[in-house]
Structure formats: C-alpha cells, structure tokens
Amino acid sequence: MGRRLGAVLLLAALLAAPAGAKPGATRLTIFAAASLTEAFQSFDRNETYSFAGSNTLAAQIQQGAPADVFASASPQYTQDLYRRKLVEKPVTFASNRLVLIVPKSNPAGLTSVYDLARKDVKLVVAAPAVPVGSYTRTVLRKLGLSSVFGKVVSQESDVKGVVGKVALGQADAGFVYVTDVKPVAGQVTAIRLPAWAQPRVRYEIAVVAASSHKAAARAWIKRVLARQGQAALARAGFGKP
Amino acid sequence: MNRARFLAGGAAVVIPAARAPLARAGASEGELAYANFAIAAEYLMADYYARVLKAGLLHGSARNGATVARRNEQDHVAALATLLTDAGQIVPAAEDFEPTWPASTFRTLGDATTAGTRIEAAVVGAYLTAATTITVESYRSLFARALADHAQHLAVLSWVSTGKPVATAFPPALDLEQATNRLEPYLG
Numbered sequence: 166m167g168r169r170l171g172a173v174l175l176l177a178a179l180l181a182a183p184a185g186a187k188p189g190a191t192r193l194t195i196f197a198a199a200s201l202t203e204a205f206q207s208f209d210r211n212e213t214y215s216f217a218g219s220n221t222l223a224a225q226i227q228q229g230a231p232a233d234v235f236a237s238a239s240p241q242y243t244q245d246l247y248r249r250k251l252v253e254k255p256v257t258f259a260s261n262r263l264v265l266i267v268p269k270s271n272p273a274g275l276t277s278v279y280d281l282a283r284k285d286v287k288l289v290v291a292a293p294a295v296p297v298g299s300y301t302r303t304v305l306r307k308l309g310l311s312s313v314f315g316k317v318v319s320q321e322s323d324v325k326g327v328v329g330k331v332a333l334g335q336a337d338a339g340f341v342y343v344t345d346v347k348p349v350a351g352q353v354t355a356i357r358l359p360a361w362a363q364p365r366v367r368y369e370i371a372v373v374a375a376s377s378h379k380a381a382a383r384a385w386i387k388r389v390l391a392r393q394g395q396a397a398l399a400r401a402g403f404g405k406p
Numbered sequence: 407m408n409r410a411r412f413l414a415g416g417a418a419v420v421i422p423a424a425r426a427p428l429a430r431a432g433a434s435e436g437e438l439a440y441a442n443f444a445i446a447a448e449y450l451m452a453d454y455y456a457r458v459l460k461a462g463l464l465h466g467s468a469r470n471g472a473t474v475a476r477r478n479e480q481d482h483v484a485a486l487a488t489l490l491t492d493a494g495q496i497v498p499a500a501e502d503f504e505p506t507w508p509a510s511t512f513r514t515l516g517d518a519t520t521a522g523t524r525i526e527a528a529v530v531g532a533y534l535t536a537a538t539t540i541t542v543e544s545y546r547s548l549f550a551r552a553l554a555d556h557a558q559h560l561a562v563l564s565w566v567s568t569g570k571p572v573a574t575a576f577p578p579a580l581d582l583e584q585a586t587n588r589l590e591p592y593l594g
Contacts, residue, residue: 279583309439309582359586360593361446362439365502 191381194231196222198238198296198368199323200261200342204401205236208394212385218295218323226251226373233376234385236368238324238342239296243369252371258389259368260404261342263300265356266331273337278358281313281338288313289327289336292320297327300364301340307362328353342366344402367406433542438493440536440549443582445486446503447529450592451559452479453505454522461512464566471562478555485548506594519567521592526560528588531580538579
C-alpha cells in the first residue's frame with residue numbers, strides 16, 4: 166500500500182512538473198507582451214507565463230503583482246517602471262513590424278492598406294494604450310490614412326484579440342505584428358505595409374525589482390539575449406534588437 | 407543602411423538656412439505623408455549612390471555626377487528632417503531602413519543604372535504630385551526643388567546607360583501608393 170501510494174505521488178509529481186524542468190529549479194513568473202506568446206513558449210516551457218497587453222502587465226506590476234521578469238512590446242512601459250524603480254534597467258531584445266491582416270476569404274477584397282480608405286470595411290485595432298494600438302495609429306498617421314479610424318468596429322485589449330477577430334471573420338481587417346501571422350497562417354492573409362510608414366517597434370525586458378528570484382530572472386534574460394533565445398525569436402519572425 | 411556610411415559622404419545632416427525651406431506647421435496629414443515617403447526614398451537613393459560609387463562602376467564625370475547626386479540626397483534628407491521636426495513628427499534615421507538590393511544590382515553598370523533609373527523615376531513621379539497638389543507653400547517649394555535635383559540625377563543615369571541625357575517629355579506623376587509600390591522592393 167505504502168509503495169503504491171509512493172508510486173502515485175511520484176507519478177503526480179512527474180505530471181505536475183513541466184517537461185524538461187530540472188528538479189528543484191526555480192520556476193519564474195514571466196509577464197510578457199501577448200505578441201511574445203509563441204516565441205517564449207517555444208524558447209522555454211518551464212516557466213509560468215502571463216501574456217497580455219504590455220500596458221495591462223505594467224499596471225499589474227505597479228499594483229504589486231508577483232512577477233520576476235517583464236517583457237514589453239514597447240519601451241514606454243519598461244522605461245516608466247524603471248523610472249519608478251519597479252524594474253531593473255531594461256534592455257532591448259527584439260524588434261517587430263506591423264502588417265494588415267485579412268481573413269483568408271478576404272470578403273472586402275483588400276490588397277493594399279490604401280484599400281481601407283477606398284472600401285467599406287469593418288476594421289479592428291488594438292486600444293491606443295496597447296503598444297500595437299499605438300503603433301497602428303502611428304502607421305496610419307504616417308500614411309495619411311487616419312480617416313480610416315472611422316471604420317473601426319472594435320478596439321481590443323491586446324494583439325491576440327485583433328488576430329482572433331480577423332481569423333474568425335468578425336472583421337474585414339486588422340493591424341497586428343508580423344509575428345502574429347504564423348500561428349494563424351491558415352486563417353488569415355497578411356498584407357505588407359510600406360516600409361517607410363513602419364514605426365520603430367522595440368521590445369524591452371527587465372527583472373522586476375520586487376522579484377524574490379532576481380538571480381534566476383537575470384540569468385533567464387541573459388538566455389533570451391544569447392544565441393538560443395535570439396534564434397527562438399527569429400524563428401517566430403522577430404527582428405534583431 | 408549604416409548611419410556612419412550615410413554620413414561618410416561628408417555632408418552632415420544640417421543644411422544651411424538659406425537652402426532649407428522652412429516648413430511650418432499647417433500641412434495636412436496627407437501632405438506630411440509625402441514627407442515621410444520622401445525621407446525614406448532619399449535614404450534609399452543615398453545608399454544607392456554610395457554603393458554605385460563603392461562598386462567602381464562609374465568613372466570620370468559620371469562618377470562626379472553620382473558623388474554630387476549622393477550629396478544632394480543627404481541635403482534633401484536634412485531639409486525633410488527639418489520639415490518633419492517642425493511638424494512635430496519623429497524623424498526616421500538611416501538605420502530605420504535596410505535596403506534590400508537584389509544581388510545583381512551592382513554587378514554591372516547596366517544593372518545598376520536600371521535600378522537607379524527605376525527608383526529615381528518613382529521619386530520624380532511622387533515629387534511631381536507633391537509639388538502640384540500640396541497646399542503649404544514651403545512644402546511645395548521643397549518638393550519642387552528636390553524634384554529638379556532628381557530630374558538631373560535621372561539625366562545622369564540616362565546618359566550613362568544610353569548615351570542620351572534627355573528623356574521623353576512630361577514624366578508621369580505618381581500618387582503615393584503608386585510610388586510606394588515601385589520603391590517597396592528596395593526598401594525592405
């Protein structure tokens with residue numbers, strides 16, 4: 166009986182431990198921009214992730230949420246937390262680009278971002294406080310197309326919300342990062358945006374000052390910046406820092 | 407494009423006041439879009455002439471022409487940067503663009519002039535539209551003057567590639583979308 170119970174407990178422990186996790190290793194809590202979901206999960210499955218809009222995560226850290234690492238899709242949030250001494254000095258670890266996505270069936274017949282101004286479309290964007298929402302506004306302003314905001318039917322709280330609405334055909338088009346396309350390549354088509362209108366999208370990462378695993382968190386960031394981490398990010402479509 | 411390489415031509419990104427049409431606030435978003443397009447196009451052409459010169463494809467007065475053309479692009483960048491700054495916009499840097507030149511672009515003189523002519527013609531087309539449709543005088547003036555420079559660059563490329571410096575009359579005007587489509591393969 167005792168041996169059986171021991172076996173059950175061992176099995177339960179094995180099932181609870183993430184694949185590849187070293188016994189006794191610190192399991193970090195990583196707060197990361199939603200756009201990093203696939204890249205970080207493929208890089209390291211052994212940590213506890215919380216993916217959301219960078220603005221939401223920054224607000225949670227300000228309110229004392231227990232995180233070890235914060236990876237933001239915009240320097241705005243990491244730098245703000247750094248000024249408040251809530252994170253250690255942030256470093257840039259990746260870059261990204263925006264694209265316009267349409268459902269595979271492309272009901273509005275869009276082939277160019279300029280079509281947004283010419284055609285009757287249902288557009289979905291991220292809210293202005295979310296980095297991708299802010300970048301979307303920059304792109305449209307640079308293109309001289311801010312008027313298309315009149316066609317926005319929904320403002321999402323993170324980039325995955327935009328992806329989901331377009332992939333499900335609930336909108337004709339949406340602005341997302343190029344790295345968001347790969348996981349839904351069967352459901353959406355990406356339309357390139359002019360290089361001259363692209364915003365400077367830089368991702369920053371920092372150790373959370375209140376973390377009780379600072380050494381492990383610093384080591385994790387070091388791995389993200391090293392060859393293995395950069396390769397995982399490149400596979401997901403991210404650019405160099 | 408490397409910023410150091412861009413600046414290596416000797417022209418700092420500062421233009422004498424007398425040559426810089428002072429752009430003041432008042433341009434519409436659509437008019438500013440031309441400036442955003444233009445600064446990318448100028449960075450691209452500056453990179454083009456730097457590479458043509460480095461490849462050693464031009465000699466004598468043709469080389470001198472390319473050297474001056476490159477300096478012109480740097481002056482245009484400076485003037486456009488002033489315009490965008492005055493309008494409260496973030497001015498892109500050279501390193502924000504990574505030109506994607508096809509592998510064969512600078513292999514022969516013919517390949518190089520074909521690419522250069524294609525881009526210069528797109529720039530001339532876009533600037534023609536800008537110079538004739540933008541309502542703010544200082545912006546119109548900037549585009550008209552830069553257009554004159556690019557027409558000269560086009561003449562140099564035409565002369566080098568065909569021996570004929572003067573092309574057919576009335577080059578086509580292009581809207582931003584058309585000009586963008588012609589530049590995108592090179593802008594990365």
